[in-house]
Amino acid sequence: MLKIPCVLMRGGTSKGPVILASDLPADIAERDAVLLALMGAGHELEIDGIGGGAPQTSKVAIVSPSESPDADVDYLFVQVMVNERRVDTTPNCGNMLSAVGPFAIEKGLVNAQHPVTTVRIRNLNTGTLVDAEIQTPQGDVSYEGDTHIDGAPGTAAPVGLTFLNSAGCKTGKLLPTGHASDVIEGVAVTCIDMAMPMVLIDAASLGKSGGETPAELDGDRPFMARLETIRRQAGAAMGLGDVSGKVIPKPVLLSKPAAGGTIRARYFMPHNCHKSLAITGSIGIATATLIEGSVANKIVAPQPGARNNALTHIEHPGGKISVSLLKQGDEIEKTRAAVIRTSRKLFEGDVCVPEYVLSEAI
Known part of the structure; x- marks a missing residue:
């Protein structure tokens, strides 16, 4: 041995x-x-x-x-x-x-x-x-x-x-498609590469509330199949090629918060829903709330001051995670993010x- x-x-x-x-x-x-x-x-x-x-x-x-x-x-x-x-x-x-x-x-x-x-x-x-x-x-x-x-x-x-x-860690660009929002399979998405390449989706556009448990989402096979179709097309659009055998980009469902946070997320790895939230995923989601026209920004925009808030509280199935963002002027690409772990x-x-x-x- x-x-x-x-x-x-x-x-x-x-x-x-x-x-x-x-x-x-x-x-x-x-x-x-x-x-x-x-x-x-x-x-x-x-x-x-x-x-x-x-x-x-x-x-x-x-x-x-x-x-x-x-x-x-x-x-x-x-x-x-x-x-x-x-x-x-x-x-x-x-x-x-x-x-x-x-x-x-x-x-x-x-x-x-x-x-x-x-x-x-x-x-x-x-x-x-x-x-x-x-x-x-x-x-x-x-x-x-x-x-x-x-x-x-x-x-x-x-x-x-x-x-x-963290910006452009795999593709070289914060927004690999060049847009804050794209349409894939008739669904508005944001393709972002900040600490982790992800495709962000408003849960409502896929018929979900965003408050479902990981088990409920994993068990909905038609939904999971549609999510994978979107993920693969997003991967190609982001310049990642055929991602059928890769774990990136990660698909993420976003929705309005339900427990006093800034936004709520369901993060996929990519074929199972995370029981909490990846740190790299939280950084990308928090950054997206600052990008005008992104799926995340549109969800938090009705909250006063949310787009310029440096502290983002993301609700996930296991609770919340807070991300502190330090912007370098108006360049989102140079944003630094800090989190506390154990x-x-x-x-x-x-x-x-x-x-x-x-x-x-x-």
């Missing part, structure tokens, strides 16, 4: 192993084969691995010293499919990102300061730079604290994440993988 050192961590509302790049095969095919076996991909329960049987718990973070002078560490996010023996490294994951800073400090990649250590992280999937503020009293990472985030039980130490250059170390040790998987790598 191959023994792969790893730290199983909860990052925000996601969970997965965080691994040093040097502890994985350098060959990409062999690396991916190890990760598939490690997580138990190809079975709905991932029963033969440490995956959790859901997209939010079938994630891997690979960390290494940064090769860029602009960052401390590099972070490659790997989405391991649950029912398929396939991985996707096209998107970023902001929730797992909150586990990268503590891991990097504890592994000696970054020297801790008292009482807070800022770790500059370069996401290799998108090229995005993120400053992570980690609580390090007396130079030791602290996971304990009073911060609660919706979608995760209990409280923990806060992890501040500031996304520095993380927790769950297990540290070796995960065992059958050695024969290396010979099966394609």
Whole structure:
């Protein structure tokens, strides 16, 4: 058996192993084969691995010293499919990102300061730079604290994440189609690339209230099929090509808030509705509320001052998430976004993988 050192961590509302790049095969095919076996991909329960049987718990973070002078560490996010023996490294994951800073400090990649250590992280999937503020009293990472985030039980130490250059992370443009609004399959949509490529849709235009539970949306097969058709056409319009085998762009239903927030969202990953909301998704949604003529902007426009509000509260199935936006003049593309997350170390040790998987790598 191959023994792969790893730290199983909860990052925000996601969970997965965080691994040093040097502890994985350098060959990409062999690396991916190890990760598939490690997580138990190809079975709905991932029963033969440490995956959790859901997209939010079938994630891997690979960390290494940064090769860029602009960052401390590099972070490659790997989405391991649950029912398929396939991985996707096209998107970023902001929730797992909150586990990268503590891991990097504890592994000696970054020297801790008292009482807070800022770790500059370069996401290799998108090229995005993120400053992570980690609580390090007396130079030791602290996971304990009073911060609660919706979608995760209990409280923990806060992890501040500031996304520095998220516009056009995959397509090179904030609005890849060149428009704040397009029409696909007779439905008005906004195609946006801010931290995560997404296609934003008013829930009402698809016959939904926007308050449905993830299970209700996932169980409506005709709706899911129509959503996928829109997503694939949006992907092509955004210059992403055939996205049938990709997890981007993410489709998102938006609606008026019901619990005092700015806007309500149902975020898809893309074939299941997220039980809360991806961090990268929240940044794109919040930014879209500031873009005149976008689907999001039209929903929040009736609220006084909403379009210029720097703090956006997004309601999701698990509660709310707040995104602070710092605009650089009138250039939306240079907007910086900050969110608060938490993380927790769950297990540290070796995960065992059958050695024969290396010979099966394609």
